[in-house]
Amino acid sequence: MVIGRAISAPSSAGWDGIIGGQRVESPFQYTFKMSSMPPARKTPRSEVRIADSRNSPVSKNVAGIRIPLKPRPLRELHWYSNSSEGQRWHTRKAHMGIIVNDGRTRNMEFNANDAGFVPRVGAHYIRKTDDTACNFWKCSGPITLPTSL
Numbered sequence: 001m002v003i004g005r006a007i008s009a010p011s012s013a014g015w016d017g018i019i020g021g022q023r024v025e026s027p028f029q030y031t032f033k034m035s036s037m038p039p040a041r042k043t044p045r046s047e048v049r050i051a052d053s054r055n056s057p058v059s060k061n062v063a064g065i066r067i068p069l070k071p072r073p074l075r076e077l078h079w080y081s082n083s084s085e086g087q088r089w090h091t092r093k094a095h096m097g098i099i100v101n102d103g104r105t106r107n108m109e110f111n112a113n114d115a116g117f118v119p120r121v122g123a124h125y126i127r128k129t130d131d132t133a134c135n136f137w138k139c140s141g142p143i144t145l146p147t148s149l
Helices: 012-019
Strands: 047-051 063-069 074-078 083-088 094-100 103-110 114-119 123-128 136-142
Touching: 094 114
Parallel strands: none
Antiparallel strands: 047 063, 063 136, 074 123, 083 114, 083 136, 094 103, 094 123
16 A cells, blocks of 8 residues: 555665765675585585684674474584574474583474574584474574584
């Protein structure tokens, strides 16, 4: 619905003068296509792609990791000594187990569109719980992550 008179958008060349052009242009590229980069690590059941300060200049204090998991794999027990981990589950179902410093454990089931959190030095593993592939993203910091993901 349009209230008032509709105005057509100018061509892309016309936008430069409207939003500031080169005066406000950033020296950094803020888009990063993880799908076009080779995996940092690949196994028969999964692969890992990492965007951090090594390959994305705007990722100064955060790293993004994309992990597609094939049906029924177990991602090895691992932890990060220098940062917490946030997760965004995009598709299907998975199970995560976390072990924190005092020996307590927590088990969680994830579905599409769920978010997860692992505290710093919380050892954790991820297991697919159905016969379909899943996709999830992890965010962590600080500047770089180990390549042994």
